Structure formats: C-alpha cells, structure tokens
Amino acid sequence: MTSLPLVFEAPKRALPPRHLADLDPAERRAAVGELGLPGFRADQLSRHYFGRLTADVDTMSDLPAAAREAVRTLLPPLVVPVLEQSCDDGTTRKTLWKGHDGTRAESVLMGYPDRATVCVSSQAGCGMACPFCATGQGGLERNLSTAEIVEQVRMAAAAARDGALGAPTRLSNVVFMGMGEPLANYKRVVAAVRRITEPAPDGLGISARGVTVSTVGLVPAIDRLTAEGLPVTLAVSLHTPDDELRDTLVPVNNRWKVAEVLAAARRYAQATGRRVSIEYALIRDVNDHAWRADLLGSLLRQQIGAKRVHVNLIPLNPTPGSKWDASPRPVQDEFVRRVQAAGVACTVRDTRGREIAAACGQLAASQA
Numbered sequence: 001m002t003s004l005p006l007v008f009e010a011p012k013r014a015l016p017p018r019h020l021a022d023l024d025p026a027e028r029r030a031a032v033g034e035l036g037l038p039g040f041r042a043d044q045l046s047r048h049y050f051g052r053l054t055a056d057v058d059t060m061s062d063l064p065a066a067a068r069e070a071v072r073t074l075l076p077p078l079v080v081p082v083l084e085q086s087c088d089d090g091t092t093r094k095t096l097w098k099g100h101d102g103t104r105a106e107s108v109l110m111g112y113p114d115r116a117t118v119c120v121s122s123q124a125g126c127g128m129a130c131p132f133c134a135t136g137q138g139g140l141e142r143n144l145s146t147a148e149i150v151e152q153v154r155m156a157a158a159a160a161r162d163g164a165l166g167a168p169t170r171l172s173n174v175v176f177m178g179m180g181e182p183l184a185n186y187k188r189v190v191a192a193v194r195r196i197t198e199p200a201p202d203g204l205g206i207s208a209r210g211v212t213v214s215t216v217g218l219v220p221a222i223d224r225l226t227a228e229g230l231p232v233t234l235a236v237s238l239h240t241p242d243d244e245l246r247d248t249l250v251p252v253n254n255r256w257k258v259a260e261v262l263a264a265a266r267r268y269a270q271a272t273g274r275r276v277s278i279e280y281a282l283i284r285d286v287n288d289h290a291w292r293a294d295l296l297g298s299l300l301r302q303q304i305g306a307k308r309v310h311v312n313l314i315p316l317n318p319t320p321g322s323k324w325d326a327s328p329r330p331v332q333d334e335f336v337r338r339v340q341a342a343g344v345a346c347t348v349r350d351t352r353g354r355e356i357a358a359a360c361g362q363l364a365a366s367q368a
C-alpha cells in the first residue's frame, strides 16, 4: 500500500544525549570504562539510579569525588518538570516536562487503593491522527529516547514513594497510554520496558504484569512484540468493530484492517497467555450503537476467544475543537450489557484527570 503517508517515521530530530537508562548492564560497564572507571562503579551507579531512584550524583556518597564528577555525564537531566497539576483529591497528578531540546511531553501518576499507576508518553506528539484524540491533532514532533521514557517512570516511582499521592506508595503499574504510539517507536519502547521490569539494580523491578503497551494496531510491530517474550499486557485501541468507521476513527486502519489487528492480538494472547485489552472510547451516536456492541462481542469471541480478551470502555473525554461527546449513561450501560452477553468481559474505565486535561486522549503538552 502506498497511499498512506509514512506516518510511522518520526521526523529526524536529534535524540537527547546518552543516559545511563539507555544502556543495558553490559553497556553501562563499558560506558564507565570509557570514563576511566572500573566496571563495579556501573553497579554502584545503577543501585542509586534504579534502586534508590535518584539521579543526584551529590548524594552518591560511596563514589569517590572524582568518580562522581565522571559519572555526571551519564546522568544528564533529560526530563525537566515544568508544570505539575493535580486533581481527584491529589490522587491524579499530571507532569508537563521539557526535554533537552525544548520538546514537551506529559506523564500522569494515579493512585488507587490497591495500586499506583503512571501513564507515560513514548513520543512527543503522535503521528496517528485519530480525530477524537488531542495528541493526534498536533502531529508528531519526535520519538522519545529510552531514557526519556524510563526517567518518567523513575520520577513517578520516587514521587509515589515520597508521598506525592498521600501515604508513601510503591509504583506498581506503568501504562504506555500517554502521548504517542509506542509501537511506532518500537526499539526504544521495548528497551524501556526491559529497564522498567528488570529487577534492581539492573532495572526498576516493576512486574511485567503491571506494564501495558497500548497500540492503534500496527500489526507487524504487534507480531514483533509477541516474539520478544515479554509478558506485558497488550492493549489495542479498536474503537469500533467495522472497517468502514474505523478507517476514519483510527486512520491506520486503512493499512491494517480490523480482522488483521484482531488476528495479531490473538497471536499475542496465545503466545503470552495474557489477556488482551480492547480499548473502546464510546462516542455518542458515532460508535455506541447496539449493533456495534453485538458485532464487537461476537467478533472478539470468535477471533480472539472470550477468555483471552477484555473490553475497556472509555467514556469519551472532551478535547478542544471536537464536536463529539460521550454517550449517555443508558446507552453506555446497554453497550456493556450486550458485550457481556457475548461472554466477553467488559468494564468502564474511570475518567481520572478530566479537570486538568490529564485523561485519555487529552494530553497535548500545552502550558496553560
């Protein structure tokens, strides 16, 4: 297919300087070697960064002064918070941050009674152009580096530990549902997942079961992820079960159709044993019809298997300039009932962060 522009290619903007979190353990040892330090300094540094969650070289008192100065170059400040906003009684916190080149992106930390989740960005902007999503309206600025992604998680984990959500909390979940299409920045996202899930001091030690990668449905990249053997949860932003409407709601559907996306999701579920999550933003009079709920339920049951899939309905969040809004409650309830009647699990996601434009599809990195 040639008619679709190369929306998967990020503009060639310079990625940030090398950072410890870009490197795997062997590369870290090599990097400290280049600085003239013995390999074990890399392990000390990793214990501070991934274990103590600090990038402040001055607190690394087990490093001699000269070594401290040397390792500073491996910890350039890549993600500098410029605005923090909170709502939902302080349990939702959005951070707008700036990269080394002035690039802006956002992360959202959310506390729940039983867990704490950070929603991270994988790109500055997004090239997927879904018309109901604020991020999609601005286009793609650039990919984020592995370290820029890991830094969002490290800072969120440190904030949660230090009581940002109330009582000190351990960050348990990471969802790639912020700005960007994670599978369009494949290598850096997968490297970030490894840093996030490897036990300390190699990584942050967050269980892969607590990590979710969400995609519009880039089929070859889903298959690549299947082959990685990382047991993360895959979420697919489907939004409608029919190609005709999906071609407009999720433009990449012009390249990979619903049936191909669901087949890739099935392969993922079979290979990993993990339930696939189907994201569905419910839009009034656009995709909330009873027949679509029935078609969704039967397609998922047949194509993926009722036990291997879970539908996550997202009441549409308002975005600037959009004429669409959420479905009325009775329509939403009926939609849930019909999907469940097909034997497929279906729940409605809570709409955290709406007042601070931190909810699904509202991230636009604007400085209000």
Ligand code: SAH
Pocket (backbone or CB within 6 Å): 128, 130, 132, 133, 134, 176, 177, 178, 179, 180, 181, 182, 214, 215, 216, 235, 236, 237, 279, 280, 281, 314, 315, 316, 317, 318, 319, 360, 361, 362
């Ligand atoms: N690009 C990836 C990662 C972003 S996840 C993906 O699309 O899956 C963000 C989720 O919020 C996606 O499921 C997206 O479709 C959904 N979303 C976007 N705009 C929304 C809106 N206005 N209201 C509710 N959900 C929205």
